[in-house]
Amino acid sequence: MAKSSDNSRRKFMATTLQSVGLSAFVGVLWSGYSAEAKAAKLVLRPPGALPEEDFLKACIKCGLCAEACVNRDSNVDQETGEQRPGTLKMAKGGDHKLVGTPFFTPRDVPCYMCDDIPCVPVCPSGALDEASVTDEKGELDINKARMGLAVVHKESCVAFWGLQCDACYRACPLLDEAISLEYQKNDRTGKHAFLLPVVHSDVCTGCGLCEKACVTEKAAIFVLPTEYATGKAGDHYVKGWDKKDQLRVGERKMDEIETKTKRSEKAPVDYLNKEIEY
Amino acid sequence: MKKIKYLLLRRFTQIGLLVLYFGANAYGWNILKGTFGSSVLFGVIPLADPYTTLQVLATGFVIGSDVLLGAAIITLFYFVIGGRAFCSWVCPINMVTDLANWLRRVLKLDKEEVNYRFLKRSVRYWLMVLGLIVSAVVGVAAFEVLSPITIMQRGIIFGFGAGISVVIAIFLFDLFGVKNGWCGHVCPLGAAYSLIGQKSLIRVKHDHDACTACMECKVVCPENQVLWMINKESVSVTDGECTNCGRCIDVCGDNALGFSIRAMAQKQKEAAA
Numbered sequence: 001m002a003k004s005s006d007n008s009r010r011k012f013m014a015t016t017l018q019s020v021g022l023s024a025f026v027g028v029l030w031s032g033y034s035a036e037a038k039a040a041k042l043v044l045r046p047p048g049a050l051p052e053e054d055f056l057k058a059c060i061k062c063g064l065c066a067e068a069c070v071n072r073d074s075n076v077d078q079e080t081g082e083q084r085p086g087t088l089k090m091a092k093g094g095d096h097k098l099v100g101t102p103f104f105t106p107r108d109v110p111c112y113m114c115d116d117i118p119c120v121p122v123c124p125s126g127a128l129d130e131a132s133v134t135d136e137k138g139e140l141d142i143n144k145a146r147m148g149l150a151v152v153h154k155e156s157c158v159a160f161w162g163l164q165c166d167a168c169y170r171a172c173p174l175l176d177e178a179i180s181l182e183y184q185k186n187d188r189t190g191k192h193a194f195l196l197p198v199v200h201s202d203v204c205t206g207c208g209l210c211e212k213a214c215v216t217e218k219a220a221i222f223v224l225p226t227e228y229a230t231g232k233a234g235d236h237y238v239k240g241w242d243k244k245d246q247l248r249v250g251e252r253k254m255d256e257i258e259t260k261t262k263r264s265e266k267a268p269v270d271y272l273n274k275e276i277e278y
Numbered sequence: 279m280k281k282i283k284y285l286l287l288r289r290f291t292q293i294g295l296l297v298l299y300f301g302a303n304a305y306g307w308n309i310l311k312g313t314f315g316s317s318v319l320f321g322v323i324p325l326a327d328p329y330t331t332l333q334v335l336a337t338g339f340v341i342g343s344d345v346l347l348g349a350a351i352i353t354l355f356y357f358v359i360g361g362r363a364f365c366s367w368v369c370p371i372n373m374v375t376d377l378a379n380w381l382r383r384v385l386k387l388d389k390e391e392v393n394y395r396f397l398k399r400s401v402r403y404w405l406m407v408l409g410l411i412v413s414a415v416v417g418v419a420a421f422e423v424l425s426p427i428t429i430m431q432r433g434i435i436f437g438f439g440a441g442i443s444v445v446i447a448i449f450l451f452d453l454f455g456v457k458n459g460w461c462g463h464v465c466p467l468g469a470a471y472s473l474i475g476q477k478s479l480i481r482v483k484h485d486h487d488a489c490t491a492c493m494e495c496k497v498v499c500p501e502n503q504v505l506w507m508i509n510k511e512s513v514s515v516t517d518g519e520c521t522n523c524g525r526c527i528d529v530c531g532d533n534a535l536g537f538s539i540r541a542m543a544q545k546q547k548e549a550a551a
Contacts, residue, residue: 019404023404027411030408031412031415033423034412034423038416038423054339056417058334058339058341060331060341061315061422062313062315062316062317063435064312066303070303071306089436090435090436092436093438093441093443093444094440098423099422099423099424099429124312124326124344124348125334125339125341125345126341
């Protein structure tokens with residue numbers, strides 16, 4: 001009797017151990033696959049999307065944004081009366097983006113920046129944040145959207161060659177605000193001007209109309225997710241000429257500010273006369 | 279006609295729902311928009327999948343109230359009325375696995391019951407919990423990353439792409455691998471609905487007196503452990519794993535099986551006793 005209960009206990013322990021072990025096995029595989037599946041970073045999201053990490057948590061993959069986009073009133077061809085392709089696509093297998101999440105490819109179909117932003121208020125999960133595209137008066141304002149940031153590759157932009165092209169500048173819905181033209185003298189010919197497109201990141205919404213309009217074979221101006229198209233100077237840089245930025249350092253007196261580094265510990269003469277190893 | 283009455287009804291609702299969802303995207307119909315993850319009925323009533331909602335909550339994101347309300351509505355519907363009916367009356371993968379199952383019978387592939395030691399029918403409940411844990415760890419709704427259900431549904435609405443491979447994989451798994459493998463063993467969404475629908479009103483009722491023990495019902499049932507009472511007792515199928523598909527009722531030649539409301543069935547039983 002004692003022996004059989006011993007056996008059954010051993011069997012129970014073994015089964016439990018195996019179940020837990022197999023759960024861990026599946027869990028590790030599953031986690032690994034999920035982590036890889038959400039790893040695609042260069043993805044442009046709809047207006048009002050939360051930062052990518054939060055967006056991927058929040059999006060319930062219902063497609064209501066994409067349906068609102070394709071079925072908006074303005075998306076009907078005026079001549080034929082037919083529906084044009086929508087901006088937002090739902091990622092499917094083979095798109096190499098988290099499956100079922102909305103994205104857009106400006107070179108195919110850019111965001112046309114509808115005033116009523118049909119895609120955002122329909123989002124049930126909060127992955128598209130209506131507040132982020134609402135102005136102080138409580139009205140939807142697509143100009144507040146930050147889907148990405150347009151970047152110019154000047155080596156392939158023919159305006160930088162001296163050819164006259166302002167396709168992106170004219171296509172921009174925020175003309176002269178998000179993209180302005182900078183005039184420069186063309187020293188090669190001596191009598192022509194460069195009309196160089198310059199993107200202003202504080203205004204650009206990342207709609208991609210410039211990328212769509214770009215005349216080069218592969219767009220020389222293109223939208224990247226803001227995180228990938230921006231740098232960061234760091235908090236230790238303070239714009240001394242900017243009163244607002246000055247406030248960051250507060251009321252500290254000059255002599256209170258410690259700026260000694262390993263290099264500046266020694267007097268300048270010593271520093272110049274001695275080789276310092278780092 | 280009787281042999282396929284509920285089968286036809288189920289295909290009608292399954293395909294009908296897909297048509298409504300498809301039309302919402304393709305033609306802007308405002309009847310049923312979205313996907314199973316989250317939908318809007320008649321442009322007003324939110325609906326949401328309870329398990330998907332739980333996964334999003336597990337990631338730590340405080341999801342919008344529309345989804346919470348939608349998940350509550352769906353949960354309430356299946357809890358009170360439908361039971362696990364989502365699996366057989368709504369889910370499009372059901373058509374794929376039913377086809378695999380039917381082919382198995384035609385090709386006589388399921389003559390021998392194989393005991394898969396670690397692929398028991400309880401595995402799905404483990405996977406359901408595991409899915410929530412993985413969601414929390416990775417920060418993404420984990421089952422939705424690979425769910426053939428929503429991949430197939432979105433495929434029909436928005437275009438399949440390579441997503442069709444997941445559907446084919448499920449078909450092959452059920453046909454050549456494990457009988458009722460996906461829906462009956464693996465699917466964590468089915469597990470969630472099994473738990474939700476345990477106490478629902480609509481139940482299949484068995485009449486022992488009429489039964490001739492032909493066992494046709496057990497052959498077609500995708501969860502035939504729930505039919506333990508066949509030729510034994512006159513009771514209702516109360517197991518939450520029954521999908522209320524009604525196939526057993528269709529194939530029963532003796533009128534020994536039929537849908538009933540739980541309370542009515544109980545009353546009848548009391549009256550008989």
